[in-house]
Amino acid sequence: ACGLSLEAQRVRTARPQHSCVIVGAGLAGLTAAYRLSAAGWKVTVLEARNRAGGRAWTYRFAQAPELTCEMGGEWIGKDHKQILALARELNVALEPHTYRVWLLQQDQLRAPGSWGFSEKSQAAWKKFMEQYKKYDEHEKRRLDDYDWWTWLGKIGMTEEDRRIREIMDSTDYGESIREVSAFVAADEYVDTDYINPNNTDEMDYHVRGGNSELVNALVARLPAGSVHLNSAVTSITQKPGKVTAATATESFTADACIFAAPASVLNSIQFEPALSPFKALAADELEYGRIIKSQMLFDKRFWPAEDFSLMSDETSHQYYHSTLGQAGPHGILCSYACGDKADVLAAQSKADRQAQLMRDLAAVSPDAAAALIDSFDQPWQSDPWVHGAYAIYRPGQWFRIRPLLEEPHGKVLFAGEHIGDWQGFMEGAVSTGESAAGHLLH
Numbered sequence: 001a002c003g004l005s006l007e008a009q010r011v012r013t014a015r016p017q018h019s020c021v022i023v024g025a026g027l028a029g030l031t032a033a034y035r036l037s038a039a040g041w042k043v044t045v046l047e048a049r050n051r052a053g054g055r056a057w058t059y060r061f062a063q064a065p066e067l068t069c070e071m072g073g074e075w076i077g078k079d080h081k082q083i084l085a086l087a088r089e090l091n092v093a094l095e096p097h098t099y100r101v102w103l104l105q106q107d108q109l110r111a112p113g114s115w116g117f118s119e120k121s122q123a124a125w126k127k128f129m130e131q132y133k134k135y136d137e138h139e140k141r142r143l144d145d146y147d148w149w150t151w152l153g154k155i156g157m158t159e160e161d162r163r164i165r166e167i168m169d170s171t172d173y174g175e176s177i178r179e180v181s182a183f184v185a186a187d188e189y190v191d192t193d194y195i196n197p198n199n200t201d202e203m204d205y206h207v208r209g210g211n212s213e214l215v216n217a218l219v220a221r222l223p224a225g226s227v228h229l230n231s232a233v234t235s236i237t238q239k240p241g242k243v244t245a246a247t248a249t250e251s252f253t254a255d256a257c258i259f260a261a262p263a264s265v266l267n268s269i270q271f272e273p274a275l276s277p278f279k280a281l282a283a284d285e286l287e288y289g290r291i292i293k294s295q296m297l298f299d300k301r302f303w304p305a306e307d308f309s310l311m312s313d314e315t316s317h318q319y320y321h322s323t324l325g326q327a328g329p330h331g332i333l334c335s336y337a338c339g340d341k342a343d344v345l346a347a348q349s350k351a352d353r354q355a356q357l358m359r360d361l362a363a364v365s366p367d368a369a370a371a372l373i374d375s376f377d378q379p380w381q382s383d384p385w386v387h388g389a390y391a392i393y394r395p396g397q398w399f400r401i402r403p404l405l406e407e408p409h410g411k412v413l414f415a416g417e418h419i420g421d422w423q424g425f426m427e428g429a430v431s432t433g434e435s436a437a438g439h440l441l442h
């Protein structure tokens with residue numbers, strides 16, 4: 001071989017390159033692509049939108065481009081080990097992003113420290129958590145049959161405290177906790193300081209410069225041209241040893257496929273051979289919570305504290321200071337409305353929605369309306385590529401449909417927030433992307 005160039009020697013001795021086509025350039029798909037590409041695989045990522053990142057999406061107003069806010073995923077939790085490790089590996093810096101919680105209920109604004117949960121509810125919660133930690137599989141499945149609102153009542157939480165939990169916990173699920181599996185909620189809140197109103201519950205960090213920085217870092221590690229935008233996959237066909245994903249105009253054949261798009265679009269894809277009827281039904285059953293985020297740019301920060309976050313029983317469930325830690329004087333407040341409230345706000349004109357939100361914020365300061373410069377809204381329930389914010393497992397669904405959704409279909413593996421142990425979080429996306437890539441590599 002001594003007469004051959006180094007490149008020719010490499011070509012001669014290299015093993016045939018494996019290839020994978022990945023559907024969806026959210027954090028799940030991009031993490032899988034990054035791992036496979038680093039291991040020498042040829043990756044092709046097909047993304048329906050005109051941008052990568054999916055539900056990780058940082059926005060800047062033209063009037064204040066130095067400020068960033070998140071239209072989708074916001075916080076990274078201290079226990080979100082895989083996304084924390086990925087950010088470290090990619091030299092993406094995180095910064096603290098923690099808030100103290102104000103409460104606006106029945107027209108009364110209460111500052112952090114001046115409200116909390118009753119002793120009766122605290123004792124009830126403590127007792128349940130002690131029991132829950134000893135639950136066996138059968139007891140966990142039994143708990144999955146209840147909804148969280150009903151269960152909190154059964155364990156002895158007072159009606160008044162349940163109404164506050166309904167506001168707070170709905171923001172974790174995108175729907176009323178009357179819709180949420182009690183197992184899913186208990187499992188999320190175990191080991192957290194649930195009954196403390198300033199509990200951060202995995203709301204610890206944020207990517208400096210916005211979560212899209214993590215997306216950009218992943219894309220930058222892939223060979224140029226690996227990510228195809230505006231490429232909605234319409235069919236996935238398997239032949240012996242090969243799988244082809246096709247868009248309306250192109251098709252891409254590879255050794256394997258990772259489907260990293262939400263379950264809510266699964267049944268719009270033509271699979272050949274067809275998906276098992278169980279998986280198709282599971283995808284059909286799984287709902288995604290309704291959330292509208294309205295980011296509001298103000299010419300001054302009229303809110304009472306830099307770490308301002310407000311839970312409310314008014315138009316929106318929550319308001320918080322999006323530009324926490326970013327230099328002023330302008331600032332962005334986020335309105336976060338879930339479930340029916342999200343639909344009401346989404347149906348309004350932009351001007352009516354602004355007026356409605358300003359009426360809520362008048363309780364915080366009379367200066368709010370005059371300080372508004374502009375707002376930008378993302379009603380996730382009408383997003384064509386998710387049909388909601390994140391998956392919501394209703395009573396009876398977690399143990400029954402999640403395993404069906406994560407089961408491979410021949411050479412097609414599945415990834416995405418909806419099947420993660422940290423379901424509903426960016427951690428769920430990253431960890432399932434890691435698993436799918438790991439499965440192909442080992």
Ligand SMILES: Cc1cc2nc3c(=O)[nH]c(=O)nc-3n(C[C@H](O)[C@H](O)[C@H](O)COP(=O)(O)OP(=O)(O)OC[C@H]3O[C@@H](n4cnc5c(N)ncnc54)[C@H](O)[C@@H]3O)c2cc1C
Pocket residue numbers: 023024025026027028029046047048049052053054055056071072073074075076077231232233234260261262265291293380385386388389390415416417418424425426427428429
């Ligand atoms: C309002 C909101 C608040 C949130 N808050 C937090 C938070 O504070 N902390 C946190 O950790 N997480 C949060 N999340 C959740 C987090 O953003 C998601 O769990 C995560 O980003 C999902 O990543 P994914 O890769 O699984 O899916 P996605 O990001 O949805 O990526 C899937 C991609 O597939 C694409 N796609 C769909 N159909 C097709 C098709 N047919 N062909 C090709 N591509 C297709 C989509 O366009 C999308 O880009 C929040 C989400 C929302 C919406």
